[in-house]
């Protein structure tokens with residue numbers, strides 16, 4: 348367990364969370380065994396993230412005021428690197444609840460992935476000249492179904508309306524920014540959908556962001572504001588079931604989009620999905636086009652630190668790689 352915790356501490360240090368890196372280093376040397384009391388022998392990545400996430404949720408719910416004083420997300424007044432003694436106390440006091448939380452799959456919805464999405468939608472708008480029906484599979488809370496309401500800053504200036512969500516350094520190079528972009532439908536699915544307007548779901552999403560990654564936390568909170576005024580629906584369904592009966596619609600471009608979710612699909616479901624998309628594509632016409640837009644690893648069946656923006660647009664359906672970026676989406680470098 349000690350080795351596993353130290354390895355994850357190194358990962359957190361590399362990915363920009365000095366606070367979690369320090370907590371996990373201290374956890375690895377925990378002489379009182381508070382961590383062992385929660386994790387037992389289960390020091391795998393998912394469980395450690397589950398432990399950190401459940402503690403973070405307890406902090407956000409105001410049930411650990413001593414520890415909250417170290418959490419930037421809860422308005423820290425003390426140095427986050429000094430959180431360990433208060434963190435250990437919370438592990439002991441809430442051990443049963445944290446053990447239960449380990450079974451919950453971490454749930455994230457990364458707003459930075461709006462950068463590849465908006466660029467891809469612009470490519471579809473330019474090619475078709477039509478408004479867009481946006482369908483997202485693995486949408487989580489559906490925050491990116493509102494991506495056209497975010498403001499994206501890039502080397503040449505800014506794209507998008509004034510918005511609480513401002514994505515800095517969103518694009519290197521440009522997608523076709525002059526194409527007219529109008530989203531007329533926003534519908535998604537997820538096996539564990541969250542309602543972005545509910546305080547409980549918001550705490551759950553925040554709890555899986557590392558508390559000292561303030562830019563991500565700000566993006567997420569700003570996206571909750573946009574979600575409160577721009578309606579979008581996320582239904583509870585597996586991706587392949589959701590796309591059953593997918594058909595083109597005259598007068599609109601039907602876009603099926605997904606980001607960082609393909610690796611969670613079984614081989615069967617992935618194959619069914621591709622068949623559905625091919626069938627809908629075969630029925631597409633110039634007035635009723637269909638697009639498959641994705642931001643996934645080069646080998647989509649595996650999570651990867653670098654992901655590519657890929658588009659298939661029917662009639663035709665040839666796959667084109669439009670750009671690439673880090674898995675959190677910022678910045679996207681357009682080809």
Ligand SMILES: C[S@@+](CC[C@H](N)C(=O)[O-])C[C@H]1O[C@@H](n2cnc3c(N)ncnc32)[C@H](O)[C@@H]1O
Pocket residue numbers: 454455456457458460484485486487536537538539540584585586587605606607608611612616
């Ligand atoms: C890492 S999250 C990414 C969420 C969102 N696409 C984003 O980029 O922020 C993966 C999402 O896929 C969902 N998911 C996993 N398997 C699924 C399936 N078979 N059908 C639909 N959604 C699924 C999970 O519940 C989770 O919300």
